[in-house]
Amino acid sequence: MNVLFLSPGFPAEMTHFTEGLAAVGARVYGVGEQPAATLPERCRHALAAYLQVGSIMDERRCVDEIVAEARDKGVRFDRVETLWEPLVMLAARLREALEVPGMNVPQALPFRDKEAMKQVLDAAGIRTPRHARCNTPEECRAAAERIGYPLIVKPIAGAGSADTHRVDDAADLERVINLTTHVPEVSVEEYIDGEEYTFDTVCANGEVLYFNMSWYRPRPLLQRTLQWVSPQTVALRDLDAPHLAEGRKMGFAVLQALGFRDGYTHMEWFRKPDGEAVFGEIGARPPGARSVDIMNFAVDGDLFRGWASAICHGHMGDTLGPHGLQRRYNCAIVFKRAVGEGRIQRIDGLASLLQRYGPHVASVELLPVGAHRRNWKQTLLSDGHLIVRHPDLEACLTIADAVGTDVQLYAG
Numbered sequence: 413m414n415v416l417f418l419s420p421g422f423p424a425e426m427t428h429f430t431e432g433l434a435a436v437g438a439r440v441y442g443v444g445e446q447p448a449a450t451l452p453e454r455c456r457h458a459l460a461a462y463l464q465v466g467s468i469m470d471e472r473r474c475v476d477e478i479v480a481e482a483r484d485k486g487v488r489f490d491r492v493e494t495l496w497e498p499l500v501m502l503a504a505r506l507r508e509a510l511e512v513p514g515m516n517v518p519q520a521l522p523f524r525d526k527e528a529m530k531q532v533l534d535a536a537g538i539r540t541p542r543h544a545r546c547n548t549p550e551e552c553r554a555a556a557e558r559i560g561y562p563l564i565v566k567p568i569a570g571a572g573s574a575d576t577h578r579v580d581d582a583a584d585l586e587r588v589i590n591l592t593t594h595v596p597e598v599s600v601e602e603y604i605d606g607e608e609y610t611f612d613t614v615c616a617n618g619e620v621l622y623f624n625m626s627w628y629r630p631r632p633l634l635q636r637t638l639q640w641v642s643p644q645t646v647a648l649r650d651l652d653a654p655h656l657a658e659g660r661k662m663g664f665a666v667l668q669a670l671g672f673r674d675g676y677t678h679m680e681w682f683r684k685p686d687g688e689a690v691f692g693e694i695g696a697r698p699p700g701a702r703s704v705d706i707m708n709f710a711v712d713g714d715l716f717r718g719w720a721s722a723i724c725h726g727h728m729g730d731t732l733g734p735h736g737l738q739r740r741y742n743c744a745i746v747f748k749r750a751v752g753e754g755r756i757q758r759i760d761g762l763a764s765l766l767q768r769y770g771p772h773v774a775s776v777e778l779l780p781v782g783a784h785r786r787n788w789k790q791t792l793l794s795d796g797h798l799i800v801r802h803p804d805l806e807a808c809l810t811i812a813d814a815v816g817t818d819v820q821l822y823a824g
Contacts, residue, residue: 413437413724414487416478416510418494418503419444419468420459421451425704425716427458429495432720434458436729441487443478444468461485471502475509482510491723495676495697500524514674515696522670523696526568526599529670533691536669538662540691541602549589555600556585562603564633567595578603578633606684608632608692609656610645611663611677612699612707614715616722618673622715622737624707625651625660626699629744629812639749639788642816645699646744647706649805658689666694676719678703701792702799706743709774709801741801744812748778749794750785750821756795757781761818769811775799778821785823795821 420430420442431454433440439460444451448462456462465477482489492512494503504520507513515523522529527545534540544555545568556563556579565588566576575595577588592598608631612624627646628635635643651660659681666679678699680692698704698719707715713732721729750756756779766773778796779785788794798815802808 413490414439414441415491415493415724416441416443416489416506416512418442418492418499418506419496420462421446421455423496423700424452425698425700425702426495427452427455428704428716429719430455430458432714432717433493433724435717436720436724438491438720438724441489443474461487468499468502471505474502475505478506479509493675493723495719497524497695497697500696515672519671520696523694524569526566526693529693530599530691533666533669536665538665538669538691539689541604543599543601546598546600547596552585552589552598552600553582556582559600559602564601564603565592565598566601567592568597568599576633576636604682604684604690604692606682606690608680608682609659610699610703611659611666611679611681612703613663613667613677614675614719614722614728615667615672615677616674616726620664620667621722621728622718622732623651623660623663624699624710625656626703626706629809635792636789642749643747643792643794644744644812644816645701645703645706646742646808646812647703647710649710649739649742649803651739655683655687658687659683662689662691666691670694672696674723701747702745702797705775706745706799706801709799710739710741710743711737712740741803742805742808743774743799743801744808745797745799746812746815747792747794747797748815748819748821749788750779750823752785752823754785754823755781756783756785757822757824760820760822765814765818769800769814772800772802772808772811773798774801785821795823 415438442459442462445468489512492503492506504515504517522532530540530543542559546552563579579585579588608628610626613620614622625648629644676698679694682690718728718731776798785795800811
């Protein structure tokens with residue numbers, strides 16, 4: 413099977429998916445902006461061929477270049493795949509141009525346009541926040557008047573919580589309008605007060621082969637606002653827990669309404685204090701910020717290769733390891749942010765934490781002493797992370813909270 417995989421070396425986790433495709437027998441043809449020599453070595457070894465394009469964000473030019481290269485080389489592709497959200501529409505255009513099965517442009521559009529997405533789900537009777545598409549400050553003000561405060565303002569074609577703002581009153585709206593002048597189109601939405609969860613799937617032929625539900629602690633808007641927070645994402649073991657039932661039901665309904673068939677999806681949803689589940693958004697991609705890693709640690713499996721097997725063969729085979737679909741652990745990733753600016757000077761509390769909880773710490777990846785700390789506002793990955801797991805949820809949360817409070821990086 414010949415698979416055209418867009419951006420196999422970026423973001424960093426794409427190397428794992430590239431390797432997964434090769435491991436299940438696919439011939440992987442990569443396309444990206446970076447020179448082949450700068451791809452991670454493991455990525456290069458997994459590729460059968462690689463085409464460097466001028467700008468992968470220039471969809472029309474990319475389609476022309478890739479189609480011409482395929483014809484010149486006499487290569488026929490069986491799949492066109494991307495797991496990086498900005499390239500979802502390019503992948504759809506390439507499928508149409510190369511006559512390859514998979515999501516076409518009309519099917520892909522709701523996964524990139526948050527307003528089109530919510531209109532489809534509104535028509536299916538799925539509870540979404542009240543919402544409006546806005547292109548001008550005047551439209552934002554009119555939408556705010558209709559929907560009422562508090563509000564959320566975020567990009568129509570955004571990813572994650574970047575450029576997402578809570579708005580509490582008219583004066584606050586003016587502040588946010590000024591902060592988002594670089595965003596061409598925004599969604600103005602009802603603010604939903606509640607806990608925030610995910611519903612993540614691997615699908616093949618319209619069937620959900622595997623699903624995961626994670627819990628954000630605290631909710632992403634606070635993670636992006638408060639520097640002292642050590643953000644957590646917790647992959648939950650007991651997906652039959654009563655408080656998850658409505659979100660799980662909604663997740664399957666959303667996939668059906670959008671007609672999704674093959675690959676990864678990442679949905680976010682809210683659970684209000686009264687138990688109501690409210691849709692947030694969905695992408696045709698895996699969850700980011702190392703979430704596939706915690707999904708793997710939760711089952712002792714390989715969901716990089718699992719996705720590849722689903723795409724290429726319609727099943728996941730043995731990629732979930734010896735325990736199959738059995739979720740053995742709750743698994744949390746905790747991101748750390750250094751105190752101070754400049755280079756990492758020291759790391760306190762790690763040795764003590766490992767002494768107390770070592771068997772339950774699955775991974776430690778912190779910036780080393782001497783490395784320059786990252787800008788926490790630009791990356792959730794911040795200055796590194798720890799991954800912890802435990803069969804009991806309360807025990808897992810206790811360990812994750814200890815990582816948040818007891819381990820500290822200092823920069824200067």
